[in-house]
Amino acid sequence: MTDALIAITVLWGFVFIYAVMATMDFGAGFWSMIYINREKTKATNIANRYLSPTWEVTNTFIVALVVAVYSLFPTAAYTLGTILLIPGSMILLLLALRSAFLVFSNIASEYRKPLTYISGVTGIIIPGLLISVLPITHGEYLNYETGNAQLDLQQVFTSPNVYTFIVFGISSTLFLSSLLLADYSKVSNEMEAYKVYLRDAKIAGPISLIMAFCIMLTLQREALWLYNKMMEDLPLLWVSVVFFLLGGVGLFAPSFFEKGVRGMPRLAVIAVTVQYLIASYVYGKAHLPYIVYPSVTIDSAFTDPNSFRAVFITYIVGFAILFPGFIYFWSLFMHDKRYLQQKNPQEGAR
Amino acid sequence: MKGKVCRKDVTIMDDLLIARSLFGTTMAFHIIFATIGVGLPLMILIAELMYQKTKDLEYVVMAKRWTKAFAVLLGVGIPTGTIAGVQLSLLWPGFMEVIGRVMPLPFQIEIYAFFVEALFMSIYVYAAERIAPWMRIASLILVALGALASAVLITNVHAFQGTPAGFRYENGQFVDIDPWAAFFNPSFFVTATHVALSAYVTGAFIVASVAAFKMLRNEYGSRIYHFHQKALMISLVVGGIASFLTATNGHTAAQYLHQYQPEKLAAAEGLFETQSHAPLAIGGFTDRETETVKWGIEIPWALSFLAGNSFDTVVVGLNDFPEEWWPPLFVHTLFNAMVLIGSLLIFIAIAGLAWKKFLKKDRFPKWFLWILVTSGPLAIIAIESGWILACSGRQPWVIYRFLSTAQAATTATDLGILFILFAGVYVILGTAVVLVLLYFFRKNTVMDDIDRAEKKNVPLFSTNS
Numbered sequence: 172m173t174d175a176l177i178a179i180t181v182l183w184g185f186v187f188i189y190a191v192m193a194t195m196d197f198g199a200g201f202w203s204m205i206y207i208n209r210e211k212t213k214a215t216n217i218a219n220r221y222l223s224p225t226w227e228v229t230n231t232f233i234v235a236l237v238v239a240v241y242s243l244f245p246t247a248a249y250t251l252g253t254i255l256l257i258p259g260s261m262i263l264l265l266l267a268l269r270s271a272f273l274v275f276s277n278i279a280s281e282y283r284k285p286l287t288y289i290s291g292v293t294g295i296i297i298p299g300l301l302i303s304v305l306p307i308t309h310g311e312y313l314n315y316e317t318g319n320a321q322l323d324l325q326q327v328f329t330s331p332n333v334y335t336f337i338v339f340g341i342s343s344t345l346f347l348s349s350l351l352l353a354d355y356s357k358v359s360n361e362m363e364a365y366k367v368y369l370r371d372a373k374i375a376g377p378i379s380l381i382m383a384f385c386i387m388l389t390l391q392r393e394a395l396w397l398y399n400k401m402m403e404d405l406p407l408l409w410v411s412v413v414f415f416l417l418g419g420v421g422l423f424a425p426s427f428f429e430k431g432v433r434g435m436p437r438l439a440v441i442a443v444t445v446q447y448l449i450a451s452y453v454y455g456k457a458h459l460p461y462i463v464y465p466s467v468t469i470d471s472a473f474t475d476p477n478s479f480r481a482v483f484i485t486y487i488v489g490f491a492i493l494f495p496g497f498i499y500f501w502s503l504f505m506h507d508k509r510y511l512q513q514k515n516p517q518e519g520a521r
Numbered sequence: 522m523k524g525k526v527c528r529k530d531v532t533i534m535d536d537l538l539i540a541r542s543l544f545g546t547t548m549a550f551h552i553i554f555a556t557i558g559v560g561l562p563l564m565i566l567i568a569e570l571m572y573q574k575t576k577d578l579e580y581v582v583m584a585k586r587w588t589k590a591f592a593v594l595l596g597v598g599i600p601t602g603t604i605a606g607v608q609l610s611l612l613w614p615g616f617m618e619v620i621g622r623v624m625p626l627p628f629q630i631e632i633y634a635f636f637v638e639a640l641f642m643s644i645y646v647y648a649a650e651r652i653a654p655w656m657r658i659a660s661l662i663l664v665a666l667g668a669l670a671s672a673v674l675i676t677n678v679h680a681f682q683g684t685p686a687g688f689r690y691e692n693g694q695f696v697d698i699d700p701w702a703a704f705f706n707p708s709f710f711v712t713a714t715h716v717a718l719s720a721y722v723t724g725a726f727i728v729a730s731v732a733a734f735k736m737l738r739n740e741y742g743s744r745i746y747h748f749h750q751k752a753l754m755i756s757l758v759v760g761g762i763a764s765f766l767t768a769t770n771g772h773t774a775a776q777y778l779h780q781y782q783p784e785k786l787a788a789a790e791g792l793f794e795t796q797s798h799a800p801l802a803i804g805g806f807t808d809r810e811t812e813t814v815k816w817g818i819e820i821p822w823a824l825s826f827l828a829g830n831s832f833d834t835v836v837v838g839l840n841d842f843p844e845e846w847w848p849p850l851f852v853h854t855l856f857n858a859m860v861l862i863g864s865l866l867i868f869i870a871i872a873g874l875a876w877k878k879f880l881k882k883d884r885f886p887k888w889f890l891w892i893l894v895t896s897g898p899l900a901i902i903a904i905e906s907g908w909i910l911a912c913s914g915r916q917p918w919v920i921y922r923f924l925s926t927a928q929a930a931t932t933a934t935d936l937g938i939l940f941i942l943f944a945g946v947y948v949i950l951g952t953a954v955v956l957v958l959l960y961f962f963r964k965n966t967v968m969d970d971i972d973r974a975e976k977k978n979v980p981l982f983s984t985n986s
């Protein structure tokens with residue numbers, strides 16, 4: 172593997188991790204808004220219990236991602252910075268409102284509802300905008316009249332492909348987050364909430380799959396090069412669909428492990444994550460060697476070898492140091508029965 | 522880059538100006554929360570340690586209340602910081618291209634600092650009742666270290682902008698790139714120390730402001746009065762030490778300017794003619810026409826001494842540089858504001874401590890409390906002045922003598938609407954954060970928290986939403 176290929180793999184890994192974490196994050200915020208008036212089911216409490224300690228960590232991944240792009244592929248940073256000015260700024264504005272009002276809603280309890288609405292609504296738009304970065308890198312909406320790549324916003328907003336990506340982003344967010352929250356409620360022994368989230372997952376899942384097919388259809392019309400290269404890996408795409416079906420089994424079938432319980436959310440979460448992993452691998456592989464089609468490739472954008480080595484070393488050292496921290500964090504908030512099964516949930520502990 | 526002008530030969534000045542204003546506004550807003558975010562964890566840590574030492578529950582209450590304020594401020598500090606980080610690439614793609622190639626390490630390592638802070642902040646807040654006391658202190662130390670590290674590392678990029686190192690640029694190519702040499706660029710330590718210390722100054726005096734205000738509002742001798750007086754004493758000790766160190770280190774920072782960015786020092790001092798035995802102008806406004814500082818006080822020879830520790834040090838004046846390299850002349854006022862506030866804060870801290878410890882008086886006069894109330898906002902003004910001095914004083918360069926701001930800017934036009942949107946969001950967030958803090962602390966009074974702390978087995982940290 173060349174250095175540039177290693178670098179893009181690392182970057183792809185970050186994108187994937189962030190994508191999963193962000194769907195959980197924005198989705199949980201959205202569900203906590205939807206169920207805010209249904210106190211009995213505890214669905215909002217569950218969402219908040221997940222969200223409160225994690226949003227900061229998730230947010231840090233966005234920054235990690237941006238930093239990884241310009242330290243590994245500085246030349247791409249120039250083009251990406253220019254063409255993403257408008258979509259990027261929109262994301263930033265929404266993100267600022269979302270994060271701030273999420274924190275505020277936990278503090279100012281009397282105003283919790285309106286504050287939660289602001290953070291829930293802004294939050295669910297963000298994944299749609301984030302994923303629209305992908306079709307922009309396909310190059311259809313760029314022009315080079317001034318010598319630099321410029322984004323033609325009118326073309327972006329009239330492209331069916333962009334809209335299918337956006338809807339796919341939002342429905343996947345709802346899908347993955349309801350799956351995770353179903354699992355989280357089950358571990359927390361909140362069976363009412365569990366049923367609610369299981370139902371949501373059953374609705375959002377098929378929509379996401381249909382949108383994925385729509386993406387392929389529109390891709391064929393708008394970015395044939397990418398479509399053709401993805402089709403080279405058609406068998407893998409089918410494997411990914413099989414994992415989706417396995418996720419469906421996890422949702423619908425009676426549990427093997429517990430009597431009288433429907434669904435195996437843990438199985439569904441894992442199967443669906445694997446499904447997304449495979450599908451995004453196929454997409455990412457087909458996208459190579461381009462970062463922005465056709466002007467920026469991983470080789471033309473790659474950083475200086477000395478810098479790459481130094482950055483790579485900090486990745487290894489940094490993650491070695493952070494890993495125990497993540498494990499400890501996970502054990503405190505995802506695993507500790509005292510946190511998960513609070514009798515009298517004190518959400519918004521800050 | 523000197524050879525790379527072609528990219529930006531059609532710059533429309535207005536767009537550049539808006540880009541600069543937009544980024545400057547973002548930074549000016551972020552820095553308020555970021556600085557307090559570095560300073561406050563130290564205060565919380567000290568309160569927790571005081572509790573371990575004295576077993577006085579009021580210190581736990583202090584730690585808890587400050588943590589709450591800190592968590593609310595993070596709700597704005599983190600998203601605005603995210604904006605700052607991403608906006609660097611969106612507005613200054615030419616700059617980030619160079620930084621990515623030559624100077625990627627600080628941003629990279631900063632990510633780990635953010636992670637450490639975010640992980641342990643959540644643990645400290647949401648798991649406080651479930652972890653052992655030593656683990657709570659350890660989490661807090663990690664939060665404080667994470668915040669400090671992020672400040673130091675981001676300042677490192679700023680230091681590099683003033684004293685670039687670790688690469689050569691020849692025939693349109695970067696050669697001999699050494700990212701560690703760039704990391705340890707000449708002004709890194711001085712600048713980072715200054716930023717870190719001034720953040721502790723700010724954190725301490727913000728606490729002092731609030732405590733003094735509450736002392737004015739509550740009856741002398743009441744339990745609440747005493748509670749706030751304890752907080753005030755901690756902050757005066759921390760603030761006094763930190764502001765003294767900030768001033769001495771700031772002196773070194775000025776000497777670095779003399780050595781590395783002489784036109785910035787000349788503009789900061791309003792000096793036009795190169796001379797030895799140069800005078801120091803305090804106050805006043807730099808006048809372009811007469812090439813003097815109007816209405817200022819001149820101390821003969823002092824500038825030469827400050828710049829090089831001897832009266833015959835030659836200090837370079839602005840006239841030795843082409844005028845298009847001149848920084849804006851208003852930086853003189855900003856520099857004065859910062860130094861004046863720095864000196865004032867040292868006096869305030871010494872006066873307060875002397876009154877209490879040496880004169881053994883228990884009650885501060887009202888007028889002195891009012892001065893203390895202004896100390897926090899003054900520290901913020903000093904921070905803002907210092908940064909605008911440092912960034913605007915570097916103009917027209919984004920990387921000193923290597924990459925001009927115009928060359929680094931985005932080629933996109935019509936940035937005006939973005940400026941309005943971002944400014945609007947900052948207004949909303951700024952207003953909301955103040956209202957939320959007021960609301961919360963009105964509803965959860967000190968007495969509520971003290972009562973809770975005194976009842977055993979009532980979770981203190983998670984009981985107040």
Ligand code: HDD
Pocket residue numbers: 676683712713715716719720722723764767768769770771772774775776778785859860861862863864900901903904905906907908909910911912914
């Ligand atoms: C509480 C805040 C505070 C206080 C009291 C001071 N400073 Fe400061 N100063 C800063 C906060 C600050 C800052 C905001 O943190 C800056 C902006 C950039 C930097 O590196 O630190 C800064 C920059 C800065 C610079 C410019 C560095 C550059 O452009 O590269 C100089 C020369 C000084 N300071 C000198 C001083 C002196 C002589 C002080 C004497 C009392 C002083 N500062 C007090």
Ligand code: HEM
Pocket residue numbers: 541542544545546548549550551552613616675676678679905908909912913914915916918919926
């Ligand atoms: C946090 C406090 C800061 C404030 C208040 C601040 C303020 C400003 C202002 C007002 C400008 C516009 C300058 C002008 O056009 O006259 C600016 C520009 C800039 N600053 Fe800072 N700055 C801060 C910190 C930093 C740091 C830590 C960095 C390093 C990463 C940085 C990098 C830049 C860059 C790249 C520009 C744009 C190019 C330029 O105008 O030189 N700033 N900043």
Ligand code: HEM
Pocket residue numbers: 227230231232234548551552555556558559595598599600601602603604605606607609635636638639668671672675676716720
């Ligand atoms: C010297 C001035 C600055 C100081 C002292 C400072 C400090 C801080 C602190 C303490 C935080 C909170 C970190 C956390 O809790 O996670 C923060 C957030 C952040 N800052 Fe600043 N910052 C400064 C300037 C900048 C600049 C110029 C940038 C852009 C390059 C920036 C980028 C960020 C980012 C991206 C975050 C959010 C991190 C996250 O997602 O957790 N900061 N900053």
